[in-house]
Amino acid sequence: MGEMKFGIIGLGGMANHHLNLLSKLHDVKVTALCDVNEKALHTVANKYEVPSERRFTDYESLIKDSEVDAIISIVPNKVHAKIIKLCIQYGKPLMTEKPFTVNFEEAVELKELFEKKPIPCMVGFSYRYIPAFRFVKQMLEEGQLGAIRHISVSYLQQWGAPLFEIPFNWRFSKEMSGSGALGDLGSHMIDSARYFIGEFKSVAGMMTTFVKERRVDGGGTQAVDVDDFTSFQATFENGAMGTFVTSRNAIGSGNQLEVTIFGDKGTVKVGCETPDEIEICVISKENLESGFVKIPVPEQYYLNQLQDFIDYVKGTSLKYVPIFEDGYKNQKIMECVIKSATTGMRIDVGNGSWGQSL
Structure with a gap:
């Protein structure tokens, strides 16, 4: 895999942190963005030169887009399970924020889907x-x-x-x-x-x-x-x-x-x-x-979390990755x-x- 193309769902405060981490890496590009707030969506998209056809208010459209190799999801907890489920469905690697789901019942359902069709899935335990x-x-x-x-x-x-x-x-x-x-x-x-x-x-x-x-x-x-x-x-x-x-x-x-x-x-x-x-x-x-x-x-103990995610997706890093x-x-x-x-x-x-x- 050459340049990795990222789609980011959710452009609240934590998005700035992840965009900053991405800016320090080579061979990555933000190609798609999604947020229900269209003003925030266009402000961030203009800054990162994301084309108008890849500015989404519907996260499923971003997830299934062929110009997106991997997803970073930074949304309210209620939406976590829905996005994980869609990433499993479309086979897209995902970095999802914590907590994993809003309750254990959702986690059990996701586990059943994941075991049938696993994907690289990092959970945002950033510490x-x-x-x-x-x-x-x-x-x-x-x-x-x-x-x-x-x-x-x-x-x-x-x-x-x-x-x-x-x-x-x-x-x-x-x-x-x-x-x-x-x-x-x-x-x-x-x-x-x-x-x-x-x-x-x-x-x-x-x-x-x-x-x-x-x-x-x-x-x-x-x-x-x-x-x-x-x-x-x-x-x-x-x-x-x-x-x-x-x-x-x-x-x-x-x-x-x-x-x-x-x-x-x-x-x-x-x-x-x-x-x-x-x-x-x-x-x-x-x-x-x-x-x-x-x-x-x-x-030697300094490591960019999203670099570890990229290495995980490429199959070159597993040790201590929060999966x-x-x-x-x-x-x-x-x-x-x-x-x-x-x-x-x-x-x-x-x-x-x-x-x-x-």
């Missing part, structure tokens, strides 16, 4: 491409921390707090998003834990909504029917334990995903807001008083957290054949 995260992953593989006993993960943002007066939007709707902080932020927490530690065994969760209604532009309010705070504990197949908390009401937190991993020989701290360094404490019998030190991330199976398992774990929070019981995840239906 696997934070250099510091990749550096820590290598340390864990080398056993530098010894046996891993516990992982603590938090993903905190402040924008949902009452003082910011954020109006109602699709992220506050269960129909459109499936869940709130859990799907938006917690999906990244779950993927980070699977990336670093391995498969979940069971979860015990609690969820709540602090801000129960939001103002609607034009007047009035609308009820919020998704969580804005979720916490859960977890056990892993390898015997490790995990604690997780996510909130949209954490004053002082911008985009704060932080992971601490505790092993028999040491502890490491990593966060998305400090992508170029880690904090690590390693002890030995000869030095039990060692403290944390900051270590810069070596250059269809990762999206499916992530959705299963989130569903177990919701079920636990609803019933007050600890829920076994189950990982046989990607996990059985709930």
